Amino acid sequence: MADEKNKRWQELADVKRELAQRDWFYGTSGNLSIKVSDDPITFLVTASGKDKRKETDEDFVLVNAAGNPVDPDVPLRPSAETQLHTYVYERTNAGCCLHVHTIDNNVISELYGDKGEVRFKGNEIIKALGYWEEDAEVSLPIIENPAHIPHLAAQFSKHLTEETESGAVLIRNHGITVWGKNASEAKRVLEAYEFLFSYYLKLTLYQKQLVT
Numbered sequence: 032m033a034d035e036k037n038k039r040w041q042e043l044a045d046v047k048r049e050l051a052q053r054d055w056f057y058g059t060s061g062n063l064s065i066k067v068s069d070d071p072i073t074f075l076v077t078a079s080g081k082d083k084r085k086e087t088d089e090d091f092v093l094v095n096a097a098g099n100p101v102d103p104d105v106p107l108r109p110s111a112e113t114q115l116h117t118y119v120y121e122r123t124n125a126g127c128c129l130h131v132h133t134i135d136n137n138v139i140s141e142l143y144g145d146k147g148e149v150r151f152k153g154n155e156i157i158k159a160l161g162y163w164e165e166d167a168e169v170s171l172p173i174i175e176n177p178a179h180i181p182h183l184a185a186q187f188s189k190h191l192t193e194e195t196e197s198g199a200v201l202i203r204n205h206g207i208t209v210w211g212k213n214a215s216e217a218k219r220v221l222e223a224y225e226f227l228f229s230y231y232l233k234l235t236l237y238q239k240q241l242v243t
Contacts, residue, residue, distance in 0.1 A: 132206035
């Protein structure tokens, strides 16, 4: 267990470093996790209140399927949104879950929040999400953002299925949560959606400027 934990720790630390370099951790926002074992389910999750642009020995906490620290003597609290991660590992085949708050994903969530989804079509980056057919279209669900985490988790869980290894949900004026079979895949899904958000917002702005 110790060797596997150390291996996964480094894997998640590498992802955190890359996302921090993109400045996707405003304040102490965001949370990341990676599965360590399947039976019983345990996973590393970011500790609450930490500046994720810094790297320390207290960046992650090992928790069980209930989201509680495996070692009760560890003086760290797991992320307040750990319950979303527990649902991902209980209800999908994913091995890594990433959640970030960016300006672009917040703006997109507000623009399309009333529709409950946002759709993207005709961009090459969609292939990174596993859609290879010509003129593929991807639909990303948008859920509301209740302050009570169990209510948020209940909405979120409706979009999790056992057959999937990867996916994403956008939380209105909050951030995007993605998951994948491993850290590399989860990061790829996250990067693809953030690319689409930025591309769409810039394209819309340029089109409006051309009209005026």
